[in-house]
Amino acid sequence: MSLLEIKNLKKSFGDNNVLRDISLNVDEGQVVAVIGPSGSGKSTLLRCATTLEIPDSGDIKYIDEYLCRTVDGVMQYAKKDKLKKICSYFGLVFQNFNLFPHYTVMKNIIDAPVKVMKQDKKQAEKTAMDLLTKMGIADKADAYPCNLSGGQQQRVSIARALALNPRILFFDEPTSALDPELTGEILKVIRQLAAENMTMVIVTHEMTFARDVADHIIFMDGGVIVEEGSPEEVIGNPKSERTKAFLSRFEG
Amino acid sequence: MLPMPIIAAISPKVVFTQLLGGFELTIRLFFLTLLFALPLGMLVAFCRMSKFTPLRWITKLYISIMRGTPLMLQLMVVFYGPSYLFKGADIERFPAAVIAFSINYAAYFAEIYRGGIESIPKGQYEAAKVLGYNKIQTFMRIILPQVLRNVLPAITNEVITLVKDTSLASVIAYTEMFSVAKRLSAKYLSLLPYAGSGLFYYVANYIVSIVMEFFEKKLNYYEK
Numbered sequence: 001m002s003l004l005e006i007k008n009l010k011k012s013f014g015d016n017n018v019l020r021d022i023s024l025n026v027d028e029g030q031v032v033a034v035i036g037p038s039g040s041g042k043s044t045l046l047r048c049a050t051t052l053e054i055p056d057s058g059d060i061k062y063i064d065e066y067l068c069r070t071v072d073g074v075m076q077y078a079k080k081d082k083l084k085k086i087c088s089y090f091g092l093v094f095q096n097f098n099l100f101p102h103y104t105v106m107k108n109i110i111d112a113p114v115k116v117m118k119q120d121k122k123q124a125e126k127t128a129m130d131l132l133t134k135m136g137i138a139d140k141a142d143a144y145p146c147n148l149s150g151g152q153q154q155r156v157s158i159a160r161a162l163a164l165n166p167r168i169l170f171f172d173e174p175t176s177a178l179d180p181e182l183t184g185e186i187l188k189v190i191r192q193l194a195a196e197n198m199t200m201v202i203v204t205h206e207m208t209f210a211r212d213v214a215d216h217i218i219f220m221d222g223g224v225i226v227e228e229g230s231p232e233e234v235i236g237n238p239k240s241e242r243t244k245a246f247l248s249r250f251e252g
Numbered sequence: 253m254l255p256m257p258i259i260a261a262i263s264p265k266v267v268f269t270q271l272l273g274g275f276e277l278t279i280r281l282f283f284l285t286l287l288f289a290l291p292l293g294m295l296v297a298f299c300r301m302s303k304f305t306p307l308r309w310i311t312k313l314y315i316s317i318m319r320g321t322p323l324m325l326q327l328m329v330v331f332y333g334p335s336y337l338f339k340g341a342d343i344e345r346f347p348a349a350v351i352a353f354s355i356n357y358a359a360y361f362a363e364i365y366r367g368g369i370e371s372i373p374k375g376q377y378e379a380a381k382v383l384g385y386n387k388i389q390t391f392m393r394i395i396l397p398q399v400l401r402n403v404l405p406a407i408t409n410e411v412i413t414l415v416k417d418t419s420l421a422s423v424i425a426y427t428e429m430f431s432v433a434k435r436l437s438a439k440y441l442s443l444l445p446y447a448g449s450g451l452f453y454y455v456a457n458y459i460v461s462i463v464m465e466f467f468e469k470k471l472n473y474y475e476k
């Protein structure tokens with residue numbers, strides 16, 4: 001089943017055409033890695049898919065509902081209630097975590113479920129504790145983000161996103177803000193999620209990781225998808241010169 | 253022979269009692285100003301950051317006038333202005349003082365709040381949005397608590413200044429402590445009432461700094 005379908009997405013900032021015509025599809029349980037040089041529009045793509053950026057035109061569909069779609073050249077977003085529902089389908093993990101510094105780890109995770117989704121607090125705490133245990137940081141529930149390492153903060157932010165039970169989780173360079181020795185713990189968590197069939201779209205510069213964890217690789221450059229396919233195809237045996245040039249930078 | 257002017261002998265006890273009476277009015281002015289100016293400042297900060305350009309410009313002008321002209325003059329305008337413009341539109345001294353202080357301090361608080369709000373990283377809003385918080389929830393639950401913590405030291409400075417600035421209300425003959433000190437000093441030809449009032453201001457601000465320090469500690473439970 002298709003969870004996310006993007007069609008002819010375009011976005012420019014002034015005369016900088018960041019997304020030129022992006023179409024892609026993500027099936028349930030699929031792990032998609034998005035790779036490409038800096039400035040190719042990877043973050044903008046995720047930001048459009050998560051309502052942080054408004055595309056100029058194109059359609060974004062989650063399951064069978066349009067988040068936004070262009071009808072007769074006019075961009076239309078889903079109406080309020082529907083929008084709320086569609087937005088609950090996805091979660092986003094940021095490069096620099098964006099945890100709430102004034103809340104404990106526990107509150108960071110349960111605040112949205114309790115205050116926004118009106119879930120029962122006890123139940124939300126239990127879910128949060130399970131997630132923290134899974135992330136290996138159950139002992140940090142009462143700590144404040146400032147007292148955690150970058151890797152621990154990123155695991156909290158993954159738990160925070162998962163607590164809302166999204167159907168699909170986006171990651172924008174989840175390890176780029178971390179010291180190299182801490183990236184492993186995050187990649188491990190993502191691998192674990194992949195093993196549990198979590199649907200994920202991951203923007204990453206970790207080629208080895210992308211090849212290991214992803215079912216599908218998308219190589220973006222200059223606002224278009226230059227090449228996509230299985231890791232074997234795109235990373236193992238790239239067809240486009242641009243893909244080859246990009247990948248050669250990661251060898252040796 | 254001209255009779256010598258009779259100067260009453262000064263009694264510290266009388267001075268203290270009278271100053272204390274004035275101090276009560278000082279305190280009243282102080283608390284009412286904070287009560288109005290602290291929230292009003294937030295409203296002004298929002299107007300100052302509004303996307304609606306005319307509102308933004310008017311607010312900017314208001315703030316620059318409040319900060320660019322003497323508070324003493326503003327007090328006189330608020331007190332004498334209405335009756336000067338419209339016959340019979342008199343205003344009592346006390347409300348005039350409260351209004352003048354409130355709109356003046358709101359301008360200063362607004363700039364402090366604005367600085368605090370603008371210092372919150374964009375990522376906080378984005379994280380909140382993706383987690384489903386609406387605009388009001390985002391502001392009340394995520395942004396405001398961080399802003400308050402960040403601006404509290406600057407607010408403390410203003411509050412301490414306010415304690416001393418209340419003496420300016422003597423310009424419209426509101427009988428707060430400084431007016432009382434002036435009157436006693438003239439009556440007894442003594443500097444003792446001034447010294448006494450200085451002590452009162454000092455003690456008041458000592459208490460203010462202890463209270464604000466308590467709040468600062470309370471809000472400093474996390475690091476940025």
Ligand SMILES: Nc1ncnc2c1ncn2[C@@H]1O[C@H](COP(=O)(O)OP(=O)(O)OP(=O)(O)O)[C@@H](O)[C@H]1O
Nearest residue numbers: 013016018036037038039040041042043044045173
């Ligand atoms: N809010 C914005 N306003 C103006 N230009 C922007 C904005 N956001 C992104 N851009 C521009 O869009 C282009 C693509 O940016 P984007 O962040 O999507 O690239 P990226 O592929 O994520 O790069 P990186 O690997 O460095 O994260 C860049 O040229 C960037 O300067």
Ligand SMILES: [Mg+2]
Nearest residue numbers: 042043044173
């Ligand atoms: Mg990026």
